[in-house]
Amino acid sequence: MRRADKEDEPAVYQRVxxxxxxxxxxxxxxxxxxxxxxxxxxxxxxxFIVTGLNSLYGEVGAALTFDxxxxxxxxxxxxxxxxxxxxxxxxxxxxxxxxxxNQACAFRVLQVSPFLLALTGNSRE
Numbered sequence: 001m002r003r004a005d006k007e008d009e010p011a012v013y014q015r016v017x018x019x020x021x022x023x024x025x026x027x028x029x030x031x032x033x034x035x036x037x038x039x040x041x042x043x044x045x046x047x048f049i050v051t052g053l054n055s056l057y058g059e060v061g062a063a064l065t066f067d068x069x070x071x072x073x074x075x076x077x078x079x080x081x082x083x084x085x086x087x088x089x090x091x092x093x094x095x096x097x098x099x100x101x102n103q104a105c106a107f108r109v110l111q112v113s114p115f116l117l118a119l120t121g122n123s124r125e
Contacts, residue, residue, distance in 0.1 A: 021114070022084060022114035022115065023083065023084060024081050024082065024083060024084060024114065025081075025082055025083075025084050025087045025112060025113070025114050026069075026079065026080065026081050026111075026112070026113055026114070026115070026116050026118075026119055027079070027080045027082070027087075027090070027091070027094075027109060027111070027112050028077065028078075028079055028080075028109075028110040028111040028112075028119050029077070029078050029080060029094060029107050029108065029109050029110060030075065030076060030077045030078075030107070030108045030110055031045070031076040031077075031078075031100075031105060031106075031107055031108075032076075032105060032106050032107075032108055033076070033100060033103060033104075033105045034103040034104040034105065035103050038100075038101075038103065039073055039074075039076075040073070040076065040100075041073065042068055042071045042073075042078075045068065045071060045076075045078060046068050048097070048100060049066070049080075049090075049093070049094065049097075050062050052093040052094065052096065052097040053089065053090070053093045055093075056089075056092065056093045056096055057089060057093065061089055061093070064082070064083075064086045064089055064090060065082075065083065065086070066080055066081060066082040066083075066086065066090055067080065067081040067082075068080060069081050077110075079119065081116075084114065087112075091109065091112075094107040094109065095107065095109075
């Protein structure tokens with residue numbers, strides 16, 4: 001008798017949505033400089049990003065933790081890891097950085113993902 005009762009009950013569906021399930025976000029960025037012969041070391045690049053955070057958000061913003069996971073000095077391309085809650089702060093400060101040692105520059109955000117594996121390839125290439 002119990003089995004018949006189960007069949008008569010309507011099916012219950014539950015939708016689960018996870019927001020920011022990943023603790024980190026990864027950014028693949030490229031620094032474009034006016035003088036293409038200028039090269040930065042990994043330490044100089046990280047300090048430049050911290051300076052941008054400081055100028056936009058003050059000392060609290062400069063305390064945002066992010067990691068420089070990979071950096072190519074020849075192409076000035078870097079892979080950054082940041083806590084998901086700090087993604088907007090980091091991205092906005094990168095966007096607003098406009099000069100490095102008195103020469104025009106710009107950060108190009110190439111890819112962003114909460115999954116590191118997603119940045120290994122580019123579907124547009």
